[in-house]
Amino acid sequence: MFHLSFGHSFAELVALILLPGLAFYLLNRKKASARRSEEDAGTGAPGSMPTPTEANSDGSSPSPTATTSGGFSSSSTETQSGGCSSSPTEINNGASSSSPTETNNGACSSLTATTGNRYEVFLSFRGPDTRYGFTDHLYHGLLNAGIDTFRDDDELCQGQDIRPALVAAITDSKILIPVFSESYGTSDWCLDELVQMMERKNNNGQIVLPVFYKVKPYDVGHQNGRFGDAFLEREGRLLKRGFDPTILENRKKALLEVSTLSGYEVDGYEANLVKSIVRNVLSELKRKFELDISENLVGIDSHVNHVMERVSKSRATLFVGIHGMGGIGKTTLAKVIYNKLSNQFEHRSFLADIRESWKRNGVHYLRNQLIYDILKRENEVHSENEGTKFISSKFKGKKVLVLLDDVDDVVRVKCLAGKRDWFSSGSMIIITTGNEKILKEVGVDYAYKHEEMDNDQALILFSQHAFRRHPPPRKFKDLTHEAVFIIGGLPLSLEVLGSLLCGEELALWRGTIDKLKKVPPKKVREKLRISYDVLEDEQKQIFLDIACFFISTDRRTASYMWDACRFFPGEGIEVLRFMSLIKIDDDHKLRMHDQLRDLGREIVREENQWPKNRSRLWDSEEIGKVLKQNKGTEKIQAIYPSKSSSEGSCKIATRDGAIYTDKQFKKLTRLRFLHMMEGAHLRGDVKDSVDELKWLQWENCPTNFEVDNFHATELVVLELPHSKINEAWEGWSSFKQIDSSIGGMKALLRFELRARESLTKLPAQIGELKALEQLLLNNTRVLSPLPESIVSLPKLEILDISCTSIKKLPNDIGRPRRLRVLRASHCENMEVEMP
Structure with a gap:
């Protein structure tokens, strides 16, 4: 009782002291x-x-x-x-x-x-x-x-x-x-x-x-x-x-x-x-933590120092190789070294993702890129012998720094940088590859094996992507250590899976870790697939499209098709980037790590053992078999043939002049994206075959358009690069929705007519394209004049008339309220000032 009585009295005493202050606070x-x-x-x-x-205290009003x-x-x-x-x-x-x-x-x-x-x-x-x-x-x-x-x-x-x-x-x-x-x-x-x-x-x-x-x-x-x-x-x-x-x-x-x-x-x-x-x-x-060249790279300094110690003092022409497993960071390491050395070289070239670029574009594309980087000369070579002779003779007096990224065949190196005497002394050729044997066949002067991160570095990288900071929050500390132990020291996996868990609750962390425990330690793609599996269906479609077709493509162009397909590209691209499944360059180009690209293509191959029953086709040989044998099905949504070459040769199989008929496209009723092979012809009645088509690419499209019922009423992107067509092209009448002119393509958002050597003018009906946002006419050198109806395009945002013969712009060119980019460089015939 004594203790209770004392406690009660003490409480009263405290109350007397605190109540006035508390009342004042509450008031x-x-x-x-x-x-x-x-x-x-x-x-x-x-x-x-x-x-x-x-009023101020003196009764006056304050200054307004x-x-x-x-x-x-x-x-x-x-x-x-x-x-x-x-x-x-x-x-x-x-x-x-x-x-x-x-x-x-x-x-x-x-x-x-x-x-x-x-x-x-x-x-x-x-x-x-x-x-x-x-x-x-x-x-x-x-x-x-x-x-x-x-x-x-x-x-x-x-x-x-x-x-x-x-x-x-x-x-x-x-x-x-x-x-x-x-x-x-x-x-x-x-x-x-x-x-x-x-x-x-x-x-x-x-x-x-x-x-x-x-x-x-x-x-x-x-x-x-x-x-x-x-x-x-x-x-x-x-x-x-x-x-x-x-x-x-x-x-x-x-x-x-x-x-x-x-x-x-x-x-x-x-x-x-x-x-x-x-x-x-x-x-x-978290963008600053992406594994591109940035100031936040984890654990790379020691690797850079190892390589620099061996190469920085040499005056001879050096071939340097960096090899290791996929996702280990070979390209990132090579870029850092390239940047550190670049100020020592007047002539430099970085050829990215050679394995994919070779298959998609061919050796001439890569050789011409190399020549342009070193000599600033465009489209110099068009054959194997011509390319070898040009590079070996024109580069002899040049001290060059060349980075050949992701080489999967020794032939790629021989075609691009065959011998040391092609270059001046002091030159350096850096090669990244997942195959050490290629470096031995090339005979590199120094080969560096890029190893996995140690546990401390892995924890930092994972935490940066999961929490944007290191160390992790206290309540996630044990789970973070457990996740990193299971994932291992592969930077790509740490980045992707850390991004997957960023901002998520403990329950998802535990569920993901349980899934990782079931994946064998060396199965990198199976670990990465955990991130793919949580995507919504529309996001999966965008991911697979990028993996199969659209690496290095402008995301804005691809988004036209995805938007028309109701894939919601604005959110989808944002989600993929947030999860580190893709990256986007400053010029809006889509990028994807080769391990993720291969994962996407593997997922498509798993759809069916027969290519005809898969959603996407990108291999030229498979496409040729499916089309030429009339085996196409309604399962196929997109076709983009790569210019794959036979193993061990620089030669590219020619595709010019291939003829396709309506029979080969008859069953392709769900086709939404079609890249016709270069110079290919299409003949016959394609009724019902192109109704779902959203995007058509046709390089060197023939002037004699021999197609009936080409009712591509849902087309939003039409690209006809290097095609010798003009306003009288027979194809215009087939893209109709209201009438027989191009003006009937009411859904067209982007119209690209670049490098049209014989195009002299555009039809006036161009002004009827009420949805058109981009009109790209650059390098159409004989084009003139620009139709006055162009001022009637309400949604036009980008107009490019560079390198054309246009003499003047319409006086009301400022009428399109959304016009924000007008490119008119090298219009040498322009007679008057801009309106």
């Missing part, structure tokens, strides 16, 4: 809450806003043009709560704004100091519209994925000037996400944050990822609809009260610019959209 919280509710109500509708100016150093307008004291935050001069208990070290919230004392290092994403939103709904879900989705996110109504402290903290948070966040809602444009804070965000995007390269919550991007950019009504009504009141019009114009400019960015529209299932945004953010944040 302030209640006042702040009431103040926020009042602000939400006061700014939620344009008609209920308080006056934008407030006053701004802070951070760019935030302080001309209006309309309070903006939540996301676009509360008043910057909020008073604490009747006193002036307290310093950051005197606020009620102890965490506030270090806010300003830590903002720059702490946040990866900055969220800007209109509190009354989305604080308790979509933005809250997005905020917690980002946090749950381990993304440090700034949300100002949570992060900013009451009783201090928030502007410096906001500016710092925007400046130092890698990704900036404005969430546009109907009343976003009625908030000074929101609009000033947006101006800051667009400035950071344009000046610092930060990523702005807009989200349009139940408003349209066009309405935001042009102040239309309900968004525009609210914005313009408030703008009118501000102007009447002397608000600085320059600030308003800057806000409008920011709204217009952000509306053109790729973002998200919220008008449906929000949970899935939140997942998509989180995945996109993670993808952007």
Whole structure:
């Protein structure tokens, strides 16, 4: 009883001490809450806003043009709560704004100091519209994925000037996400944050990822609809009260610019959209860890030093080989060495992925690329003997640095860099291969075996892709060590499987590790397939298309077909990149590691033992057998023959003049992509055979188009490179939907007529292609004039008339509102200035 009595008395004593402070604290919280509710109500509708100016202590009005150093307008004291935050001069208990070290919230004392290092994403939103709904879900989705996110109504402290903290948070966040809602444009804070965000995007390269919550991007950019009504009504009141019009114009400019960015529209299932945004953010944040040439490569220095010690001091022509298993990082190592040595050489060439490029394009393509890199001369060789003679004679006086990447046959080396005396002394030829025997046959001066990572390096690389940091979070530490132990030291597997687990819950980690345990240690592709298996069906289709056909293809072109097939390429490509299954160059070219490429092709081969029953055909010999023996089936969706060569020879089997008939295409009723062999002819009635065709490539297409009922009404991409056709080409009449002209191709998005030697003019009906986005006419040297109807193309974005004979552009060439790229270099006959 004594102890109980003492405890009760002690509690009373503590209560007497603490209650006044607690009451004071709760009272302030209640006042702040009431103040926020009042602000939400006061700014939620344009008609209920308080006056934008407030009398100073002397009774005068503050200057309407006053701004802070951070760019935030302080001309209006309309309070903006939540996301676009509360008043910057909020008073604490009747006193002036307290310093950051005197606020009620102890965490506030270090806010300003830590903002720059702490946040990866900055969220800007209109509190009354989305604080308790979509933005809250997005905020917690980002946090749950381990993304440090700034949300100002949570992060900013009451009783201090928030502007410096906001500016710092925007400046130092890698990704900036404005969430546009109907009343976003009625908030000074929101609009000033947006101006800051667009400035950071344009000046610092930060990523702005807009989200349009139940408003349209066009309405935001042009102040239309309900968004525009609210914005313009408030703008009118501000102007009447002397608000600085320059600030308003800057806000409008920011709204217009952000509306053109790729973002998200919220008008449906929000949970899935939140997942998509989180995945996109993670993808952007982890890009710097991709296994390309970057400053974040793990454990590569020792390998580079080993090779450099052996080669850097030699004055003789050296052949250096790097070999090892697939996915070990041979190409990455070779690139780093190439970059370190490049300043010592005036003439350099990097021939990437020779194994695939040789099969797809042939030896002449690679030789001409090598010649162009060294001598800047185009299309010099067209035969085996000519190529060998040219390279061996023209390079003799050149000290060159050449990287031959992914060589799978000694013949490839002999055709491209056959002997040391082809080059000047001091030259270096670097070869990467998975087959050490090739290096012995070449007789390299130094061969380096690239080994797997040790456990410490593997942990760092895996953690970078799984968490974007090392060491891993405490709750994932044991699972991370277990995963790395099972995966081993292969960089590709560590990258792909780490990316698969990035942002995922513990349950998925355990399930994936259980699957990995069942895969034999050396079965790399089976480990990689775990990532493929979790993809949605549309994403799998895109992955397989890239693996079979579209490595080094512009993703924008391929996306036209995928979009027409309802594969949703925007999200699909984003997912594949996030999972490290593909990479995208700065020039939009799709890239894929050869191990992943081989995995994709293996998956297609597993569809059926007979090529005729597979979805995709890429091997020329298999395609020839299927077509010539009339064995095509409705299973085949895409055909892209490679220019494969016979083993042990530089010669490419000629395909020119091959004749195909309607019988060979009769059963190909699901064909969506067709690359006709170079110079091939097609004859007969192809009714029902091309109804699903979305993309047609036909190199050296013949002028005598002998095809009936070629009703490719769903065609979105037509490519006819190096074809001697003109406006009278018989084929135009077959691509009809409304009439017999090209104007009937209402779905055509990209029209490429490059290098047309005999094309002198385009039909006027080109102006009827209302969906056309790209018109590429470069190197069509005798083309002139450009039809006036081109100004009627409402969606035209890119027009390329470089190296043509066009004398003038239509006066109204600026009419297409979406036109953003106009290339007109080397138009030597241009008579007048640009309109």
